[in-house]
Amino acid sequence: xxxxxxxxxxxxxxxxxxxxxxxxxxxxxxxxxxxxxxxxxxxxxxxxxxxxxxxxxxxxxxxxxxxxxxxxxxxxxxxxxxxxxxxxxxxxxxxxxxxxxxxxxxxxxxxxxxxxxxxxxxxxxxxxxxxxxxxxxxxxxxxxxxxxxxxxxxxxxxxxxxxxxxxxxxxxxxxxxxxxxxxxxxxxxxxxxxxxxxxxxxxxxxxxxxxxxxxxxxxxxxxxxxxxxxxxxxxxxxxxxxxxxxxxxxxxxxxxxxxxxxxxxxxxxxxxxxxxxxxxxxxxxxxxxxxxxxxxxxxxxxxxxxxxxxxxxxxxxxxxxxxxxxxxxxxxxxxxxxxxxxxxxxxxxxxxxxxxxxxxxxxxxx
Amino acid sequence: xxxxxxxxxxxxxxxxxxxxxxxxxxxxxxxxxxxxxxxxxxxxxxxxxxxxxxxxxxxxxxxxxxxxxxxxxxxxxxxxxxxxxxxxxxxxxxxxxxxxxxxxxxxxxxxxxxxxxxxxxxxxxxxxxxxxxxxxxxxxxxxxxxxxxxxxxxxxxxxxxxxxxxxxxxxxxxxxxxxxxxxxxxxxxxxxxxxxxxxxxxxxxxxxxxxxxxxxxxxxxxxxxxxxxxxxxxxxxxxxxxxxxxxxxxxxxxxxxxxxxxxxxxxxxxxxxxxxxxxxxxxxxxxxxxxxxxxxxxxxxxxxxxxxxxxxxxxxxxxxxxxxxxxxxxxxxxxxxxxxxxxxxxxxxxxxxxxxxxxxxxxxxxxxxxxxxxxxxxxxxxxxxxxxxxxxxxxxxxxxxxxxxxxxxxxxxxxxxxxxxxxxxxxxxxxxxxxxxxxxxxxxxxxxxxxxxxxxxxxxxxxxxxxxxxxxxxxxxxxxxxxxxxxxxxxxxxxxxxxxxxxxxxxxxxxxxxxxxxxxxxxxxxxxxxxxxxxxxxxxxxxxxxxxxxxxxxxxxxxxxxxxxxxxxxxxxxxxxxxxxxxxxx
Numbered sequence: 001x002x003x004x005x006x007x008x009x010x011x012x013x014x015x016x017x018x019x020x021x022x023x024x025x026x027x028x029x030x031x032x033x034x035x036x037x038x039x040x041x042x043x044x045x046x047x048x049x050x051x052x053x054x055x056x057x058x059x060x061x062x063x064x065x066x067x068x069x070x071x072x073x074x075x076x077x078x079x080x081x082x083x084x085x086x087x088x089x090x091x092x093x094x095x096x097x098x099x100x101x102x103x104x105x106x107x108x109x110x111x112x113x114x115x116x117x118x119x120x121x122x123x124x125x126x127x128x129x130x131x132x133x134x135x136x137x138x139x140x141x142x143x144x145x146x147x148x149x150x151x152x153x154x155x156x157x158x159x160x161x162x163x164x165x166x167x168x169x170x171x172x173x174x175x176x177x178x179x180x181x182x183x184x185x186x187x188x189x190x191x192x193x194x195x196x197x198x199x200x201x202x203x204x205x206x207x208x209x210x211x212x213x214x215x216x217x218x219x220x221x222x223x224x225x226x227x228x229x230x231x232x233x234x235x236x237x238x239x240x241x242x243x244x245x246x247x248x249x250x251x252x253x254x255x256x257x258x259x260x261x262x263x264x265x266x267x268x269x270x271x272x273x274x275x276x277x278x279x280x281x282x283x284x285x286x287x288x289x290x291x292x293x294x295x296x297x298x299x300x301x302x303x304x305x306x307x308x309x310x311x312x313x314x315x316x317x318x319x320x321x322x323x324x325x326x327x328x329x330x331x332x333x334x335x336x337x338x339x340x341x342x343x344x345x346x347x348x349x350x351x352x353x354x355x356x357x358x359x360x361x362x363x364x365x366x
Numbered sequence: 367x368x369x370x371x372x373x374x375x376x377x378x379x380x381x382x383x384x385x386x387x388x389x390x391x392x393x394x395x396x397x398x399x400x401x402x403x404x405x406x407x408x409x410x411x412x413x414x415x416x417x418x419x420x421x422x423x424x425x426x427x428x429x430x431x432x433x434x435x436x437x438x439x440x441x442x443x444x445x446x447x448x449x450x451x452x453x454x455x456x457x458x459x460x461x462x463x464x465x466x467x468x469x470x471x472x473x474x475x476x477x478x479x480x481x482x483x484x485x486x487x488x489x490x491x492x493x494x495x496x497x498x499x500x501x502x503x504x505x506x507x508x509x510x511x512x513x514x515x516x517x518x519x520x521x522x523x524x525x526x527x528x529x530x531x532x533x534x535x536x537x538x539x540x541x542x543x544x545x546x547x548x549x550x551x552x553x554x555x556x557x558x559x560x561x562x563x564x565x566x567x568x569x570x571x572x573x574x575x576x577x578x579x580x581x582x583x584x585x586x587x588x589x590x591x592x593x594x595x596x597x598x599x600x601x602x603x604x605x606x607x608x609x610x611x612x613x614x615x616x617x618x619x620x621x622x623x624x625x626x627x628x629x630x631x632x633x634x635x636x637x638x639x640x641x642x643x644x645x646x647x648x649x650x651x652x653x654x655x656x657x658x659x660x661x662x663x664x665x666x667x668x669x670x671x672x673x674x675x676x677x678x679x680x681x682x683x684x685x686x687x688x689x690x691x692x693x694x695x696x697x698x699x700x701x702x703x704x705x706x707x708x709x710x711x712x713x714x715x716x717x718x719x720x721x722x723x724x725x726x727x728x729x730x731x732x733x734x735x736x737x738x739x740x741x742x743x744x745x746x747x748x749x750x751x752x753x754x755x756x757x758x759x760x761x762x763x764x765x766x767x768x769x770x771x772x773x774x775x776x777x778x779x780x781x782x783x784x785x786x787x788x789x790x791x792x793x794x795x796x797x798x799x800x801x802x803x804x805x806x807x808x809x810x811x812x813x814x815x816x817x818x819x820x821x822x823x824x825x826x827x828x829x830x831x832x833x834x835x836x837x838x839x840x841x842x843x844x845x846x847x848x849x850x851x852x853x854x855x856x857x858x859x860x861x862x863x864x865x866x867x868x869x870x871x872x873x874x875x876x877x878x879x880x881x882x883x884x885x886x887x888x889x890x891x892x893x894x895x896x897x898x899x900x901x902x903x904x905x906x907x908x909x910x911x912x913x914x915x916x917x918x919x920x921x922x923x924x925x926x927x928x929x930x931x932x933x934x935x936x937x938x939x940x941x942x943x944x945x946x947x948x949x950x951x952x
Contacts, residue, residue: 052575072578073587079579085572089594099580102590104685150580 002063002076002153002186003028004049009058011044018044020210022058026188026203031180033197034190036207037233042190043158045207049188050079050156062154073102078147082159084139086131092118092142093127099150110149117145120179137168144176148183155180155187161196173200194234198222206230228353231278232364238323239360240277244352247271252352258319262295266352274355281324283350284343286313288335291342295350299323301339315341405866412862422778425769426787432766433829434790437802440809441656448656450649457646461654464631468798469661471543471627472611475550479558479607480600482551485704487562488588493701502563505708508716509556510935512890514906515928517617518913519719520549522925525621529718541623548711549621550614554607555712561606565599583692586683601673605666605796612662613799613830616892616910628658629800629893636896652808655801666796719932722925731922735930741919745908745927749934752905756888759827760881763835766828771839776848788840795833802829803897819902826894831884838880842873882942889935905931 004026011019019041026032034042047053049060051072060067067075086095096118100110118124121141131139140160147155160176161169177200180187191197197204198218205215206229214226225231228239242256250265254277262277269275290298299317306312311329316322323343335341356363411417451458490502508516523529524539531538539545573595577587593600615629622630632651639647690696726732735742770791777784794802803826810817810825846869854864870877892906903911909927912919919927
């Protein structure tokens with residue numbers, strides 16, 4: 001069964017460490033995303049799994065077989081390149097049949113496979129076209145079809161949607177997931193686009209500077225980010241600095257700037273230590289005027305931006321910190337700029353992290 | 367610490383010094399002001415349409431008047447002399463035979479060179495050893511050895527008693543067609559490898575990687591994906607090698623013995639008939655030249671038209687057999703064969719002349735050489751002439767070629783006219799240089815009988831090297847995105863400014879490497895030189911004369927003569943490499 005395991009994988013390019021001691025287990029038939037800012041090592045990891053580059057140390061397993069020394073052509077993987085890399089001197093049909101041919105499949109069988117996968121990507125009528133006659137979306141689908149025709153059980157997708165227009169990208173990403181699921185494939189999808197990763201993956205590994213910082217389902221990552229970086233990189237977060245005034249188990253009392261005390265959950269940060277409170281912009285309740293309540297922050301609306309589905313408020317707190325709040329744009333009446341408001345939030349939805357040694361900016365920079 | 371020292375220095379400066387420094391500074395300011403004014407004038411001029419078009423027009427006119435038309439007219443006005451050949455069937459047969467030999471040798475050698483060059487280029491670009499950069503440099507070496515010296519070197523190695531032949535008691539390979547083939551293989555090898563290395567470096571690795579992930583073993587991936595995509599470069603390498611083989615005269619003459627190809631035939635005609643029967647000489651020369659030029663133009667046209675349609679011979683795939691060719695054992699033996707071919711057929715024979723050159727150093731021939739006695743006074747003069755000529759031709763070529771390169775690269779004349787110009791510029795490249803020289807001479811001697819020989823030499827070398835300089839410059843300009851130019855224009859730069867501050871800095875190293883090619887080509891050239899000059903002799907011509915015994919010289923003297931020529935060429939290349947090292951990559 002094609003699950004993929006990497007153990008203590010390290011890869012250096014000269015002085016630069018692209019991957020450092022990475023451990024990861026991708027389950028059979030899972031749609032898995034490697035997510036991170038550019039230069040985080042996600043493509044390197046994918047290319048290592050494909051065998052296009054060799055690790056400096058560590059082990060890679062596909063199924064039960066250790067494949068570090070297996071050349072890429074014998075790993076039974078399908079790789080979809082960001083630029084698609086369709087062979088420019090071959091037609092669509094020749095491109096699709098290439099894999100079966102070099103793998104010495106019976107020609108009849110190869111053609112059946114070719115027909116099937118072209119049916120699957122709905123590009124049957126463009127058999128004789130050359131790649132430069134196709135649109136980006138078509139090339140993308142041919143690239144996937146080509147990988148499938150070669151009999152891949154594992155699809156490795158390197159920013160497969162990166163070259164496409166926004167609209168096409170949003171359509172194709174669901175197609176990709178559906179296809180992988182229908183065919184019972186294991187898919188590893190590299191992307192820097194968190195909404196892409198969130199919307200199609202079973203699980204996501206968030207990477208930063210050659211390391212995996214958190215692995216989890218989209219919901220887990222969004223609702224329980226393990227670090228400031230994840231809270232910042234996945235979705236959006238407000239960060240407020242303060243210190244831990246009191247704690248009992250997971251429940252922490254944080255004293256923010258201006259002496260305001262609020263409650264939130266968090267681990268690994270002790271009483272008296274500097275901390276950062278992370279709150280998603282959509283979990284605030286906003287009330288006009290000043291109200292006394294639990295977890296209340298008082299401020300003034302400074303700016304409103306209409307974004308279509310959402311309306312975005314920037315609120316200047318009394319402590320001079322600024323907080324972003326989003327609300328559905330049509331469900332509620334907008335609050336005018338200059339209005340004094342009270343923000344409140346549920347303490348179990350806000351997370352406390354230790355103040356990073358390198359500073360908040362450095363920790364969250366991508 | 368440092369700042370303190372410089373402070374005390376400043377304090378202790380004498381007043382006279384200060385005034386001189388001020389004067390110096392004032393001079394500098396003046397100079398800068400002058401330069402400023404100069405560039406301002408050029409800027410202003412360059413934005414005038416009339417000036418711009420006048421420059422382009424001048425470049426086109428110079429090309430037609432100096433490079434393209436004279437040889438054509440030269441042949442046409444001497445056409446009637448071919449009657450001489452038609453009346454002598456034996457001579458005609460000899461001429462036709464020689465021309466046929468030229469093409470057979472060129473075709474075979476070029477095919478072999480491309481075959482041998484592919485695995486070498488592959489090894490250089492894909493291998494993992496740290497020694498590959500050394501190999502890369504070694505592969506370039508034979509390119510710098512002027513062909514006349516290379517010819518002598520090969521003669522010594524394959525034929526002379528000191529060389530490999532010594533092991534077999536007698537000469538292993540006698541002068542003739544086989545030695546000519548070996549020679550042509552050797553001097554085209556570095557060119558082919560260079561072109562293929564460049565192509566492999568530019569090639570998008572993703573195609574090959576995609577093929578691997580689809581299940582193709584490395585050899586299959588290369589054959590079915592990489593080589594079809596690189597086909598234009600393979601063809602380009604073939605053409606370059608073919609053109610070089612057709613043109614080479616001096617070295618071929620050295621190793622040919624009784625064998626005749628086109629250039630050797632023309633050379634022999636000159637030696638046999640130019641004194642006794644000038645009409646026969648002219649007729650035979652024109653006859654051979656015309657046939658050489660026509661066939662060569664036809665072949666190049668055919669390659670140009672058919673090349674893109676040419677499918678590589680095997681479309682089928684044999685996964686099992688080809689897999690066996692891909693992995694360690696096969697790769698190891700492939701690399702070994704590649705290296706053995708390179709070392710045994712290219713490198714050692716090409717540098718074998720170092721042996722007698724070293725002997726000469728230790729036997730007193732060197733001091734004789736430096737005293738300039740005997741044959742040596744001629745030699746030093748010829749060296750001076752060769753390098754002087756090379757420098758003049760390079761400079762002139764740059765000046766007249768620059769506007770032409772811009773015209774071609776930026777398609778200033780519209781698509782089809784620019785493409786036509788591109789083809790025309792390349793014609794001198796594919797015409798055998800001795801034929802070019804002969805026809806040039808006819809033209810200039812007929813129209814200006816008192817034209818100095820030096821000027822004729824300059825024109826001939828200019829005609830031969832013109833395609834190289836224009837090609838290298840236009841290719842460099844084409845690589846620079848037109849966006850850069852437009853960005854500079856929108857920021858307020860005048861056309862000349864754009865060239866000076868954007869185009870030139872981005873392309874100067876490619877231009878320099880083009881200039882090196884022109885320079886080495888000019889220094890190496892024998893065919894056109896002997897065709898146009900009788901009293902002036904360049905270094906390779908002198909060496910040919912020595913080797914052929916026209917001028918009596920000992921083998922040590924020849925060895926040293928070749929050695930010095932090679933050494934000087936190496937030095938020049940080395941200096942230029944130092945200047946350009948690690949630069950030119952943006």
